[in-house]
Amino acid sequence: MRKSLIKQENNQQISGTDFKNYFQPGSLKEVLEIRDKYRDKVNLVAGATDIFVQYNERLHEIENWLDISRIEDLKKIEKRGKSIFIGPLVTHLEIMKSDLINKYFSALSAAALDVGSPQIRSRGTIGGNICTSSPAGDLLAPLLAYEARFHLSSKKERRIVESDKFFTGPKKNILKDNEILTGIEIPISDFEVYSYWEKIGRRKALVISTLTLSFVLEFEDDLIKRAGLAMGSVAPVPKRLNMIEEKMLKKKLSQLNYQKIAEEVKNNISPIDDLRGTKEYREDVAAEIMVNALEKIEKERVSG
């Protein structure tokens, strides 16, 4: 009896047996056509680990669903020339397990391991993490620090944007209403690379980060050739700290004043008080883990 009641309730949500408002196309071409036709009236679904929570809690109504999870072309990780290409449907679990990503972008692998739980990592995708554009998205700081580029496509056009130009506000980005993210390109460095990743949260698993930091240093001989420093949950967008990066260039690690850099980090972020931590806490922790990052790379260089 109870069973049939529940079924009836479920049935009320069906608008028609053909499910006109749920699309699960098999090709990218169809995806772009549907996106072009429905624009902001359609919500994209990949791993569903965010959107299904919101939908089930009725946080917002969703008119049309565009489920892109069947597009095989968007699930690959491959080396193309001097870059690694990651399809937006690659899951956090696949990132963790990828030899290519482990080899070249270890901070990204480490960040993927810190996302949610095994149950979330097996479904949630890198493209979802990027397009949800939460300032706390765990993969975002590493992507900024490695200078990833995002490939965007609409029915008629394609463009490539730098990751640090993509995010415009909390859960906001430059994607147009007819575009989708079709790939993440990360350049492979020619130099000696050291990477650091840290996530601060109130628990070890299943936690939205209080703060994340990703730091990449590339050396030619003993001099810093490139620095990538980015943080999450410290500003309205995942933040790359270019000014601090620039000051490290052409110097030896031993010439850097760690405390001074930590102080600059503190002064260049704009965290807020929320459930996960206060502004002061975040500033202090940011400074602390900046020093840890520098010390860890120093140790690795000595022992490596």
Place this chain on the structure above:
Amino acid sequence: MKISLTVNGQLREVEITPYTRLLDLLREDLGLTGTKEGCGKGECGACTVIMDGELVASCLVPAPQAAGSEILTIEGLGSKENLHPIQESFVEAGAVQCGFCIPGMVLASKKLLDENPHPAEKEIRIGLSGNICRCTGYAKIIDAVMMAAEKMDGQESDQDG
């Protein structure tokens, strides 16, 4: 909208809406109530099942994404008369109190031991990090997984048809 999927080795056809959760499909349509609903947000792990070899929170899987997949629920792992070594170990270690989290805990343990037959304690904690237990404090659950690892040493864990 009709989909077919393999559940515990059997091919099943189910009528769904696009927004049916895999969890509801299993519990309501197939009557497999061993899979539990805790938080409904992917945070507690009570609804854990194994889908195409990976651990998933069935409350976060839209049914259309489960079309064509292979699902293992707790009903597919051993029976009352013939417990899976993991289930046996949970009983022997006293790892079960209220029991609500246990189907998810057992499946997460199975997934862990399939990939890593001799996990260290830290690896067990990571493997079970998506499953919350509000009774036991986890110590006995971890003992149970270690016990199961010993029992299963050298033998296939596949009792899942």
